Amino acid sequence: MSLFQLQGRTAIVTGGSSGIGLACVELLLEAGAAVAFCGRNEERLRSAEAQLRQRFPTAKLLAEVCNVLDAQSVKAFAAASERALGAASVLINNAGQGRVSTFHDTSDDAWTEELNLKFFSVIHPVRAFKAQLQGQADAAIVCVNSLLASQPEPHMVATSAARAGVMNLVRSMATEFAPDGIRVNGILIGLVESGQWRRRFEAREERDLDWSQWTAQLAHKKHIPLGRLGLPIEAARAILFLASPLSAYTTGSHIDVSGGLSRHA
Incomplete structure (x- = not known):
């Protein structure tokens, strides 16, 4: 049995066709989970799926094109994964890249775009999968966040502000979802x-x-x-810990995966 005890469980990974998301899919499959992952770029998604099926020929795997900023698209993904693999017990929200801009040169549209991306890439999947999660033993949500949430950079002002909001959101969801048996945690990545x-x-x-x-x-x-x-697999290992029963008494927390870049205790 895997150390992480994920046999018989279904895990969902958004943004799973490359980078940290793809590394998460690989680790989850190695741990025995059935995995559904999504991405916006169909070519990249199918390429990742082909590589995974070659490496894990007997794995229960679903790859779906999905835009996490489109609520209906995420609902369709949730329904498809439940039909194919059963109810999810793990949800990994893997948001997109950062925006380089200062306060002076960040337009209203850029602010709106960045805040919308960082918040609704979490909100839509949580809404779509929450009913599945709350029916599972030791359900877990893990959000991929950035060290910018606690250590903002002036040249990434919009992303820093949005990341701080997501860290707060994780804590709020952890408190609200605890009675439903759902743990909510995150990681803070540095330069990966x-x-x-x-x-x-x-x-x-x-x-x-x-x-x-x-x-x-x-x-x-x-x-x-x-x-x-850092390497994507190093971030994925921290995510896997938070998604597994090894962290059963951990919720509302973040693991720092920044190579010591954090200046905060």
Whole structure:
């Protein structure tokens, strides 16, 4: 039996076709869970699905195109996953990337877009899956959040504010959902390798640096004590812990996965 005891359970991962979300799907399948994951880009979603089915040929797996900002799309995803895999007992909300902008150059439309993305990428899936979750033993919701929630950056003002709101939302849901037997937690990530960082690497000025050298330099500039960027799988391991019975007495909390970047105790 897996250390994380997820056999016979169904897990949902939003934004699961790449990065941290895909790493979560892989770990959940390794732990014996049935997994439904979604993404907006169908080509990337199908590519991820094909790789997973090759690696886990007997796994119970569902991949669906879904826009988490569209309530009806999320409801359809919830219904499809329940039909295919049974009621969900784990929901992992994996929100999108950050917005680089200061207060001066963030327009009203940009504020609206960022707040809408960060909040409703959590709100819509929780609404759609809550009825399934509350009927399961040790149900868990885990939200992927950023260290910006507690350590804001002026060049990412909208994202920092939105992330802080999501951290508050996690705590509020944890208190409200506790009587329903649903735990709600999150992780706060620092700089984690992603497509966004890969694109910045491709646009770098220091053409003589390879990926490992460039990211080491970046980690030094950002004062990351561990001296490197995190890996998606490292964030996924923290998520898996919070999704599993190993964290059965933990709710309303966040795990720091930032390589020591946090300046707060």
